[in-house]
Amino acid sequence: MNLFDVYPINDITIVKAKGSYVWDDKGEQYLDLYGGHAVISIGHTHPHYVQRLTEQLNKVGFYSNSIKIPLQQELAQKLGKVSGKADYQLFLCNSGAEANENALKLASFYNNRKKIIAFTKAFHGRTSLAVAATDNPNIVAPVNQTDNVIFLPFNDETALEDCFSKQGNEISSVIIEGIQGVGGINVANETFLKKIRSLCDEYGAVYIADSIQCGYGRSGKFFSHDFAGVQADIYTMAKGMGNGFPVAGIIIAPHIKSKHYMLGTTFGGNHLACAAALAVLEVMEEEKLMGNAATVGLYLREELKKIPQLKNIRGRGLMIGFDVTEDFKELRKNLLWNQKVFTGEAKPNVIRLLPSLALRKRDAEQFIDSIKEEIQQMVSSENPVV
Numbered sequence: 001m002n003l004f005d006v007y008p009i010n011d012i013t014i015v016k017a018k019g020s021y022v023w024d025d026k027g028e029q030y031l032d033l034y035g036g037h038a039v040i041s042i043g044h045t046h047p048h049y050v051q052r053l054t055e056q057l058n059k060v061g062f063y064s065n066s067i068k069i070p071l072q073q074e075l076a077q078k079l080g081k082v083s084g085k086a087d088y089q090l091f092l093c094n095s096g097a098e099a100n101e102n103a104l105k106l107a108s109f110y111n112n113r114k115k116i117i118a119f120t121k122a123f124h125g126r127t128s129l130a131v132a133a134t135d136n137p138n139i140v141a142p143v144n145q146t147d148n149v150i151f152l153p154f155n156d157e158t159a160l161e162d163c164f165s166k167q168g169n170e171i172s173s174v175i176i177e178g179i180q181g182v183g184g185i186n187v188a189n190e191t192f193l194k195k196i197r198s199l200c201d202e203y204g205a206v207y208i209a210d211s212i213q214c215g216y217g218r219s220g221k222f223f224s225h226d227f228a229g230v231q232a233d234i235y236t237m238a239k240g241m242g243n244g245f246p247v248a249g250i251i252i253a254p255h256i257k258s259k260h261y262m263l264g265t266t267f268g269g270n271h272l273a274c275a276a277a278l279a280v281l282e283v284m285e286e287e288k289l290m291g292n293a294a295t296v297g298l299y300l301r302e303e304l305k306k307i308p309q310l311k312n313i314r315g316r317g318l319m320i321g322f323d324v325t326e327d328f329k330e331l332r333k334n335l336l337w338n339q340k341v342f343t344g345e346a347k348p349n350v351i352r353l354l355p356s357l358a359l360r361k362r363d364a365e366q367f368i369d370s371i372k373e374e375i376q377q378m379v380s381s382e383n384p385v386v
């Protein structure tokens, strides 16, 4: 049997990983500023994480949600403390798309409405409602198409106000990434998020903060939406939550009440998933990784701004993007193959940095040296000395 070929892949096989580094089967070392797509939050194979998961696996790996799983309660407590949302309620699932799917569905149960507002360049996942709220027609199958999702321009307060004034009583929820990831690292304005909050309050709609890529401390705050100083009704999270173990969740404000069977999952919140998520939060707290993300992220952005070939450096904490001009469109590929540095991309010519929140200053310095060297190489091969 062959694999269903849906990913353009790099010809690299990773066999070992530690902190912000990975090694291939030929022994080559790479600096990882991609984190397997913003997933590696506390660093690869962190000893506390490995130990907690191993110990849990030796006790019990899985049982369903039909019995008590005290680890879930422990996780809820810890998450409430680290995120500063102790009064919220936690529902656990397995992936980002599933988290958004559950959030959108829960909002609809809550206010008995159907319409969702999403924004240009949004990415919310590939399941039916999540993909319908994603601004990329190429990944929306005919069966996913629905008139229930209204796309508005990102950061456009007037368009949002207009939409609410025309059909505010039909709007179930507004879903927005605090920093768009797949869309190219676009930060939601604080005034825009405040406007979403006030319009949702006025019209009884639910504000859903998609924190799957921008959350879990990556921005330097636990949720990047919280820079706006207002609370969302539901925050969705995945990626960094398990440092590679598939675990996701939504946290729900106290005024939204649960009913038996309204949401459910087989695998969500299993023993191993909770152990992984707890290990991540314990390391984040112990090693003050949110502070590290803020400091090292700022250093990176400041240094990147000094490189004239890189344009429009943006982002928060360790979620950073910049544009490269047409002449340098091979930069990302060259960084990988020549400098042995993994980075992320966004179309057309955006490089995205999504490293572990434990990225050290010296790793960041190494990256800055690599990118300068690679740009220098590219410049001199364009203009060879004769």
Ligand SMILES: Cc1ncc(COP(=O)(O)O)c(C=O)c1O
Binding pocket: 095, 096, 097, 098, 100, 123, 124, 125, 126, 177, 181, 182, 210, 211, 212, 213, 214, 238, 239
């Ligand atoms: C903002 C955002 N939401 C949702 C998702 C979907 O997450 P998953 O791939 O775990 O389903 C992603 C994945 O990239 C994302 O970046």
